[in-house]
Structures are given as C-alpha cells and as structure tokens.
Amino acid sequence: MLRCTNSIVGTRTKSLRRLLSAAPSLASSVEVTQSSSSLASLVEVTQSSSSSPSRLQALRQQLANEDAGLDEFARPKSEIIIRKKAPPRSSKILPKPKWLRVQPADSDNYRELRKTVRKLGLATVCEEARCPNIGECWGGGKDKTATATIMIMGDTCTRGCRFCSVKTSRKPPPLDPEEPEKVSSAIAKWGLDYVVLTSVDRDDLEDQGSNHFREVIQKLKEKKPDLLVEALTPDFQGNEELIQNVATSGLDVFAHNVETVKRLTSKVRDRRANYDQSLAVLKYAKNVGNCITKTSLMLGLGETEEDLMETLHDLRAIDVDVVTFGQYLQPTRKHLPVKKYVTPEEFDEWKIKADNMGFKYVASGPLVRSSYKAGEFFLKNLLNDRKMEEQNLAA
C-alpha cells in the first residue's frame, strides 16, 4: 500500500507528468491535483486527440484501481521499491549536537586495515564497542599511522555494564591457548609503533585471564622489543597477584578505566566493578610495575563539576599519570541514554584543570577515547624521553 504525504505526492506528480509526456499516444494535456488520498485522484487525464481511446480507458481503469502504484507504469513489478517509514524516534533521546560529526569509515586505509584484521583473525574493540573514531583511527589520520586497539580473550564479556555494547555471557567460550602466539605474530607483522591491548572481563576463569594477558605482552615484546605496548586491563576484582601478572609483564603503559565518577559508578558500571577497587588497581599497578598509569572517564552521564574534581583529586593522589575524557555515546537502544552532550569548550576547560593538577598528559574532547591516537603520540615521546633518561643514567 502506498502512503502519500505531500512530498511524495510532489514527486509522483512530477514522475507522472514525465511519464505521460513520454507517451504521446495517451493524453496531450494532464491535470494533476494534489491530494493526500489515493493515487487515483491525483491525476485527471483529459483527451484532446482521439488517438487510442481504448488504451486511455485501460489506463484510467488502472489508475482508478486503488492497488495500482505509479511504479507499475514506470518500472517492471520486480523492481518496485518499497519505502519503509522509519520508526518514530523517541522524543526522550537527546538529539546529537553538531560537534559530534565523525568521519565516515570509508577510506582505503580503513578497508585495508579491516581486511588485515579479518585475515589475521583479530578482534578489535573498535568494532565490538562501536567506536565512532573507527574511520579516523583505522584510516590513519593526518600522518597515516593506523591505530587499532586489539581485544584479546574473546569478544564476549562476563559483565554487563550499561554503557557497553560488547556481548555478555555468564560463560563465554574458553580462551584460545594459541592466541598469545597468533596475536603477537599478527601485530609484529603489522608495523605498528604503538599498540593498545585490551580485553573483556573474564570473571569465569580462575585467574580471570591475567596470565594469558601477560603472555601476549611478553611475546609481543620478544618479537618486537621497540614496540610500545599499552594494556587496558580489567580490574581482576582487585586481586593483587593477578594485577601484578600484567603490571610486571614488560608493558609500557598500564591503563585501567574508572569510567565515571564515584557517585555514578553503581548506576553505570556492572555491579562487580567499583570505584575504589579501580583506584586500588591503578595504585597497585604503579607500585609493583613502575609503569605509566592511565585512566579514562566518560562525561555526559550526569556527573557534576564537584564529582569530577573529586575524581581528579583521587587520581592524582595515587599518582595516575594520564587521564582522558570523552563524551559518552549510547551504543544501542538497549543501553544507558545520554544525560548531557558536553560542549567542546567544557572539554577544553577540563583539560586545563587536569593539566594544572599535575597529570603528565591529558586528552579531552567529545570523541576522545581511552586509546584515541592523540594520546599515543605524546606517550610515544614521553616514553622515549624516559628511555633516554634511563640510558643516560646508566651511562
């Protein structure tokens, strides 16, 4: 059944005029009136020449028949396009602001990287969590350095945080024992300078995957000693031994996301996660691994300025080096709605505040994510400086 709105009527009458003018044996003058009811009342065909009256009668008959669509004249039945009316957008979903336009994922680099990722059998959080930056990071950005954040330990998580679209299961498939070898070989082949490894939570495993994580990092470092490795880890339920496995694996940056402010943590994250626990993870990792520590926060979940200042103080108190802020985006209808779209200016203000509090590096912007490329370039410099310092001290 065709539904006619004014705009569709406009189009159809134009098409009908075109059609009838291309068929001179029919009418030589056509009166088209706009109406929102059936198509039959749209057209009044008048005959001024007497050629083929039966064809015209047949045409009138067909038009008068409610089921005949214009497409039946214009195209063969098999090609009729059915336009489905889009479901009404919920009035409760905040409209997206102008500054959140992303580069569509369509460059050659992007396609190349996607092919490589598939071929090597890698899972990326970029795809699993529907990151809006995928086109830019995979596309290579200004300096053509493709970045991807590799997800290990499968694509299925044991937790169900309200902001995350990664699949959840109480019992995800078992770990692939070949993964450390496979992933490290694949990444080594890639020619990256800086790689971020992240994983799902595996509360179902005895060591929650920490040994597996450690193995991936170690093998990577074996194969490519110059490769800078950042690990974005689970909380391992605060278990120090498990944290130590990863923190002392030889990685360069230990990252663990607090995700949001203390007050909102129970509303936003899975019940097994908690704010103080995450701080403890970051604190312990630094103590035991002597590595750069990093964390990320999503804004727009309902946090106040006081909430956020408190969090920044908490992070500095445990000597976290790097913090990133990004806008929370609702990944699917089944997830937490956005409370507020924080303006680029507000993001800039937070960068200034955090810089002044002594973080070594702050990345802040609506589309900034934990492993967004911007941080990596700085960190690359920072880490190289560190290395040089160490070498100088040794000399």
Next chain:
Amino acid sequence: SKTVSITYLEADGTSKTVDADIGTDLMTTAHDNDIELEGACGGELACSTCHLIFEEDIYDTLPEKDDEEDDMLDLAFEVTETSRLGCQIIVQENFDGMTVKIP
C-alpha cells in the same frame, strides 16, 4: 502467533500499550515496540537494567525465580516485592490487560 495486550508504564509516566507475542520475553517485547527499557547484558542475567514491576496478582502467577535472577534483582534500583527481570519473564495468556512499570 497469539498475542495479548500489555501496557508498559515508562519511567516518566508515559503509557504504551502493545501486542505482545505469547512465548517472547518481556524485554524483547519492549525492544520490539520501542519501549524505553534497557537490556545492557542482552538477557544474560549479568545486569538488572530490564527490571520491571508487576501487579501483585500477575506477580503471583509467575514461575519462581532462580538464584541467578535473584542475585541480579537484589542490586536493581527501587526493587520491590513484585519486581522481576523482564528478560526472564515469558509472556503468558493471563498477561492480557496487565500493566508493568519501568522504575
């Protein structure tokens, strides 16, 4: 398949009445009808975001909840005596005409 009429009362007071397929769970039914109900873990009993509050007489007819659902429900916001997780409740015939509240 046979349907029954169910009303979802959304958090802000909006009321939506839908035709629910018998045999489908209430979370999926809500999603299929653009009702504002989350389902962060996709029905895996790993969250409590599909929490629904039932009318007492309907609640009494629901199959018993198992421990896993109970664990998750305990942590739900504004949980009540007649609360259940929508992903675990399958539409029954006697649901016809009932209202469920989204806290």
